[in-house]
Amino acid sequence: MAEGRVVGIDLGTTNSLVAYMQGEAPVVIPGVDGSNLVPSVVALDPIPEGGGRPTVTVGNSARRVLIETPERVIYSVKRLMGRSLDEVRDELKFFPFRLADDVEAGEVPRVQLGELRFTPPEISAYILRQLKRNAERFFGEPVTQAVITVPAYFNDAQRQATKDAGRMAGLEVLRLVNEPTAAALAYGLDRAKEGTIAVYDFGGGTFDISILKLRDGIFEVQSTNGDTHLGGDDIDNLLLAIALDEIHSEHGVDLRTKPGAVQGLRKDAIDAKISLSSESSAKFDIELPNGDRYQREIPREVFEQLIQPVLARTAGPCKQALTDAGITPEQIDEVVLVGGSTRIPAVRRLVDDLFHLSARGKKPHTELNPDEVVALGAAVQADILAGASKTTEEMLLLDVTPLSLGIEALGGVVARIIPRNSTIPASATEHFTTGVDGQTNVAIHVLQGERELAADCRSLARFDLKGIPPMTAGLPRIEVKFLIDADGILHVSAREQRSGKAAEIEVKATYGLTDEQVETMILDSFDHAEEDFAKRLLIEARNEAESILTKVEQARTSPAWGVLRGEEQSAIGAAADRLAAVKAGDDLTAIREATLAVDRATHRLAELMMDAAVTTAIRGKTMTAAGEDLGEEVTAPHPMAPAEFK
């Protein structure tokens, strides 16, 4: 197996990042545009003339088209990951996405994007693929293994969906790491600290709180809690709702029906929110379609009152996490703030309050960029898994399962088999039998949650145990093993013990995507990737052709040109003409071969120019000026190495 690099990926609601361990410190890998953050926005380009599948763009370029063609763009898809149809319908009240109209109950919902339909994992796979490419461009080699972070409070289905997305993007997901724990890893790296820390992670769409004990490089999570439906998005929606209401009531303009306008307004709301973290007031100033202006001043106090109910919802999980860890706020030695929403001063006050910080002369940790710290931690975990580094060899992360695992027992009550905050991997063994003579199937309903009744917990899966040898009712003894792995994902296996041969029982889950479905989605996106990749190569080849032709033109005026023999000059001319002729075409090989031919024909010219440059330099010109005369890339080694060609 190729032992390539392992990267760490923060697949966020709003932004996504990829990072790696550079020596002893994790660093974020920037995209082509130089930015560390890739907005988690995916857009479907218009269908090309003459048909074919349209290309998918990710990040800033996708965000730019959000206002013009909102029906071709999707953002915050993380909120839809691993969710059932009903749950997704709830989400869609706040987001301008449309469900595909042919989705049936029990299926993974698909979102309509332009002419096409995608499952949430497919959308996430496009984001992951972009990050993978950014990393590959950065390293100049393929990247196939990654650690991906998920909210600590993600349930089994959401985790599985994230892992599926990785697979579709061509990444082997070595581990899913909980975001707050990843942040603790990033902070824990440079401080050989011992003690108890709380990580308060308030992001774009999710809220997590984790309490960890640090000791001798072991990061042992004591408890975790959270809300996978609570984040900066909710704050944006509050501001957005006010603006939409006021525009409607004061100006008689109903923007709700205009998705593009709503997206424009949404951006203004986000800008207002961000500026209110540093300014005492912010302003909406928007030109309406009827020519009116909507102007609205939002003082910080008003903003803080408005968002108070949202912030207050983070307090309950914090208190529960403290109770579950069996400690008081005073026993928390450090608090780490993660996620963009922790920039809001009112959030910081709340945290200070919850953990009695300033009363104890303490401050929360914000030294690492709250947008980047999770990705940095993922890179640390990636380094731990790669197992070849001195920096992290003593570090070990022991995480927990956020929700209790139970099975539905008689009367619809939940029999708890693995309690929440159990260190993972964790397992439990239960025994089942049949109720009817000759019964060969037994259904098990697995739930996640803390409530007494199955109806109040989240149904995780219904497993069918099939192939039970026919026996008298009550005689079979089926041992079912539930195992939560280090990713927080459930595995179920079953054996019938009485039939003597301990037959393996087939366990079939009835939720999420099947392996076959994931497989086809991989192929789909691969086909697509091939297409995109070919396009990218073509553009790069054309650029190279362009640049070498320019240099040849410039060289014709240099003294070295005159030194060339006539046939050398005409050989260069012929090669350049041929390249000029093919470079606009779609034949990648032809462009590359023609480029290579020009390169070969100009070797002596390049040498002569090099000599001339050196001579000029000796005559008193500075080396830099000589270099400029020379042009940077005509010298050997030539920028295009033939080895790169297929």
Next chain:
Amino acid sequence: MLKVLDSAIPIACWSCAVAHNESTLFCPHCSKIQPPPGADYYSVFSLEPRLTLDLGMLEHQFHKLSRKLHPDRFARATSEEKEWSLADTALLNDAYRTLRDPIRRTEYLLKLHGAEIGEEHSGKGRTDPSRVPADLLEEVFDLNMQLEEMRAAKKMGEEDPDLKQSLTAAKKKFDGLLDDVDRDLRAQWTAWDDGDESARSAAQKAMVALLDRRRYLDNLVRDVNETLGAN
């Protein structure tokens, strides 16, 4: 019954082929990880099966074994070693979760010794009158009435401060009773750990009764907390 460590049939290490004891997590000869041993939780930690435990030692041992067994250490190992690491670590974690908690530990060890301990997670029978400890019959009856009243009042969106106060007082009382049970349990530990056969069997009987009582009280307190809590 408790597995006796040394009588296990030796099996050959998959890697170095040297025979070793069945209940080991690592080959004593080549240190390679082994498939999950059918070991009980105590032998995972190489501990004597006792109720009184040094928790500091237990944690230390837990960390030490985690460092060697955890799947993070096997991310690039063979798929078999990965699988064993997962299974072994799950066993280690299950063992630690059970042994570090005094109540779970007691239940576990007594069950290993054949004690029948009430279905802790059947969810049913919380208010099953037949299960009410005799000395609490009257109080539990009153408490359940009050809980009903409180729930009804809450449904109507009303607050009844008197009711709340008396529920809070009841909760305090039951919390106290729980503490008593825990103290009584601990007192039995020593008898069980160090006593002779008859002292041990008496202690076991006493603890089974105490655990039943505890479970009942625990459910009551939870009911009260739930009813009071959502204010």
